[in-house]
Amino acid sequence: xxxxxxxxxxxxxxxxxxxxxxxxxxxxxxxxxxxxxxxxxxxxxxxxxxxxxxxxxxxxxxxxxxxxxxxxxxxxxxxxxxxxxxxxxxxxxxxxxxxxxxxxxxxxxxxxxxxxxxxxxxxxxxxxxxxxxxxxxxxxxxxxxxxxxxxxxxxx
Numbered sequence: 001x002x003x004x005x006x007x008x009x010x011x012x013x014x015x016x017x018x019x020x021x022x023x024x025x026x027x028x029x030x031x032x033x034x035x036x037x038x039x040x041x042x043x044x045x046x047x048x049x050x051x052x053x054x055x056x057x058x059x060x061x062x063x064x065x066x067x068x069x070x071x072x073x074x075x076x077x078x079x080x081x082x083x084x085x086x087x088x089x090x091x092x093x094x095x096x097x098x099x100x101x102x103x104x105x106x107x108x109x110x111x112x113x114x115x116x117x118x119x120x121x122x123x124x125x126x127x128x129x130x131x132x133x134x135x136x137x138x139x140x141x142x143x144x145x146x147x148x149x150x151x152x153x154x155x156x
Contacts, residue, residue, distance in 0.1 A: 027066045027119050027140055031059050031149060040101040042092050049088050050153040051105050061142055067117035070141075078118060081139045082109060085152045107150060117142040 028034075034054040041050045061067050070078070086105075093102045122137035136155040143150065 052151040
């Protein structure tokens with residue numbers, strides 16, 4: 001009887017662990033199939049930073065339910081998030097310059113122009129001094145000239 005209970009418990013645990021999958025990234029999936037990607041992460045559980053580049057052959061972003069064309073008024077928000085993200089890269093670099101995300105982070109803001117598209121999902125908190133800081137964000141920038149999707153994520 002004891003062996004049967006233990007076997008049943010182990011079976012249930014294995015089934016649960018095997019069924020655990022990362023949730024689908026609906027924003028990424030909305031662009032279709034990518035050819036290749038680079039993905040770098042630092043941290044774990046809820047305190048982590050991700051940077052990725054997804055390379056596509058052919059994507060039609062017009063009419064996509066998530067992405068909107070970059071307008072002049074959007075650049076402030078985009079740059080604010082990238083500045084925050086690069087601040088985290090700097091923190092990681094100071095702690096260990098050999099970290100994978102540090103070594104492989106090479107984003108050039110000059111690639112962003114009015115032909116590109118972006119999607120942002122962010123949450124800010126107001127500090128006691130009245131300033132605001134990001135609690136979390138997901139920023140996707142699709143560069144139409146290279147068919148490259150850049151992904152920035154941070155979650156404190």
